[in-house]
Amino acid sequence: MLTRSGWQQDTNVEWDKELALFPKQVVNFLRETQLEAWGKMAELHCYGLESQIIRTLAKKLDLKGALHMLRHGFKFYGKPFRLA
Numbered sequence: 001m002l003t004r005s006g007w008q009q010d011t012n013v014e015w016d017k018e019l020a021l022f023p024k025q026v027v028n029f030l031r032e033t034q035l036e037a038w039g040k041m042a043e044l045h046c047y048g049l050e051s052q053i054i055r056t057l058a059k060k061l062d063l064k065g066a067l068h069m070l071r072h073g074f075k076f077y078g079k080p081f082r083l084a
Contacts, residue, residue: 019058026054030081037079044077053081 014022027050031038042049053076060074073082 019054020061021054021058023050023054026057026083029083034081037081041076041079052076 010022010025014024016023030053041053045052056076057069057074061069070084073080073084075081
């Protein structure tokens with residue numbers, strides 16, 4: 001799967017047990033795939049954007065579940081972010 005599907009091999013060093021996420025990977029994905037929305041949020045939230053967006057995502061995951069989040073994404077200060 002690593003060679004054919006573009007999967008990445010990693011370790012659990014960056015795994016956040018409380019949030020049940022890889023925060024750095026989530027932030028990198030959002031930053032790379034949603035440049036316009038990320039740029040607007042970076043202008044509004046100069047410091048702490050990454051931790052704010054991860055906290056928001058974790059709350060939404062708790063409320064709606066992972067499948068819903070993968071299908072529909074989530075909003076952060078009115079801007080939609082997709083996870084798949």
